Amino acid sequence: MIMDFLTKLTRSYLIDRDSHFVFRSAGEIQFPKMDSIDLYIHIPFCRNMCPYCPYNKIRYTKKYVAPYLDAMLSEIEQYHSRLGTIEISSIYIGGGTPTSLIDELGIILERINDRFEVAGDICIETNPADINSEIVRKLEQFGIDRVSLGVQSFDDKYLKLIGRNYHSGIVNSAISQLRSKFKSTNLDLMFALPGQTTNEVLTDLQKALDARADQVTLYPLFSFPYSSAGKYLKLKKVKFPNLFRRREMYRAIHDFCQNKGYQRVSVWGFKRGDVPSFSSVTRDLYIGLGAGAGSHIPGAFSFNTFSVKAYIKTSLNKKLPIALRMGLTDSISRYYWLYWRFYDTYIPKKQFQDLFKDDRKIHRLLWAATKLGLCKETEDQIFLTESGSFWIHLIQNYYILNYINKVWTVAMEQPWPKEIKI
Numbered sequence: 001m002i003m004d005f006l007t008k009l010t011r012s013y014l015i016d017r018d019s020h021f022v023f024r025s026a027g028e029i030q031f032p033k034m035d036s037i038d039l040y041i042h043i044p045f046c047r048n049m050c051p052y053c054p055y056n057k058i059r060y061t062k063k064y065v066a067p068y069l070d071a072m073l074s075e076i077e078q079y080h081s082r083l084g085t086i087e088i089s090s091i092y093i094g095g096g097t098p099t100s101l102i103d104e105l106g107i108i109l110e111r112i113n114d115r116f117e118v119a120g121d122i123c124i125e126t127n128p129a130d131i132n133s134e135i136v137r138k139l140e141q142f143g144i145d146r147v148s149l150g151v152q153s154f155d156d157k158y159l160k161l162i163g164r165n166y167h168s169g170i171v172n173s174a175i176s177q178l179r180s181k182f183k184s185t186n187l188d189l190m191f192a193l194p195g196q197t198t199n200e201v202l203t204d205l206q207k208a209l210d211a212r213a214d215q216v217t218l219y220p221l222f223s224f225p226y227s228s229a230g231k232y233l234k235l236k237k238v239k240f241p242n243l244f245r246r247r248e249m250y251r252a253i254h255d256f257c258q259n260k261g262y263q264r265v266s267v268w269g270f271k272r273g274d275v276p277s278f279s280s281v282t283r284d285l286y287i288g289l290g291a292g293a294g295s296h297i298p299g300a301f302s303f304n305t306f307s308v309k310a311y312i313k314t315s316l317n318k319k320l321p322i323a324l325r326m327g328l329t330d331s332i333s334r335y336y337w338l339y340w341r342f343y344d345t346y347i348p349k350k351q352f353q354d355l356f357k358d359d360r361k362i363h364r365l366l367w368a369a370t371k372l373g374l375c376k377e378t379e380d381q382i383f384l385t386e387s388g389s390f391w392i393h394l395i396q397n398y399y400i401l402n403y404i405n406k407v408w409t410v411a412m413e414q415p416w417p418k419e420i421k422i
């Protein structure tokens, strides 16, 4: 209720009450001239279908592997012919379980290197059940720089409860095989699991720090209506964990990480020292390859078709498999930039002034947030306090989960939706 009210209030304060964001069936997209862009690669295959998972994925089936690889190579060629040999400033490989197509990933990265100038780091998501010495050797050989391991919990009781297909022994073995091989290793944990206490969350966190994680990212468990858990629970909307329990856990996680010398890098994550941080979402402009991958190019957002079959067929027919597109005005692009700076929990003042010097609404909002103790200013940045991070993460969650939930629900049901209004 309170989140509904707060988010509707900010939306109608910043944007017209009656205006909507509309994704429309895309057709061919015009790409502006760009010198560089980030790349996102989506591998939608998993050997275990976790019941809570909202991401676009299907069960690993050998028959799709070769066609999916060919479709992605075709997509790379199509972007190359439209954009030329531009710079790729970073690559993020997510899923699904990217390592389920490990050899194919080598071929995909090689093709990207042949067609573009890859300048930045390569990040990948991994799953403990998939890690072995052969996979780690290949990741190193492909030049992967940063790795994230989806641990979720070190406690066998909770691993079983959320339907993961491994036990804590496998987690520890995966961590020791990955350790010190990459520039940075992030461990994902989930909290506010059914029945979990704050002490149990901190025990998990302690184990992650004992394992010398460079970064830890902690997500509260959300139930999505279209996940198998959501269907089982007959959900209509995204279900958030209890607010009070979540507040207590969020504060305990913050204090624990600060005391251990880990600094906040996002509303969810903490890292130690100067290691580079691991993040899937804070890239500004990017092109997504693969079924369901999103792209943000100047002036537009788009999504590829979520259907693996439709993706393969369209891409092999030498067409870009883009299903939905939404044009972005300059002011929405600026708010989008600010949204992700809030996610980072700090805003560089110089860039902020350049982008928002004439936007009195945003200045008023920040003034009110400072008065409420949600943010503070230093000479060169505005940063969120612990309570600011908590409230911003709630608002962001609400936006992202409800809006993304709406787009994803339709896109998972229809390969080529005509229109989605959010």
Ligand SMILES: C[S@@+](CC[C@H](N)C(=O)[O-])C[C@H]1O[C@@H](n2cnc3c(N)ncnc32)[C@H](O)[C@@H]1O
Residues within 6 Å of the ligand: 052, 053, 054, 055, 094, 095, 096, 097, 125, 126, 127, 128, 149, 150, 151, 152, 188, 189, 190, 219, 220, 221, 222, 223, 224
């Ligand atoms: C793209 S996902 C999956 C990475 C990898 N496939 C795995 O399962 O380990 C990235 C992270 O999102 C988090 N996540 C997934 N589903 C979630 C949910 N329903 N609620 C909260 N966090 C979730 C998990 O921590 C997961 O590691």
Ligand code: SF4
Residues within 6 Å of the ligand: 045, 046, 048, 049, 050, 053, 054, 055, 057, 095, 096, 097, 127, 150
């Ligand atoms: S949580 Fe990860 S492994 Fe499980 S189904 Fe989702 S993407 Fe696959």
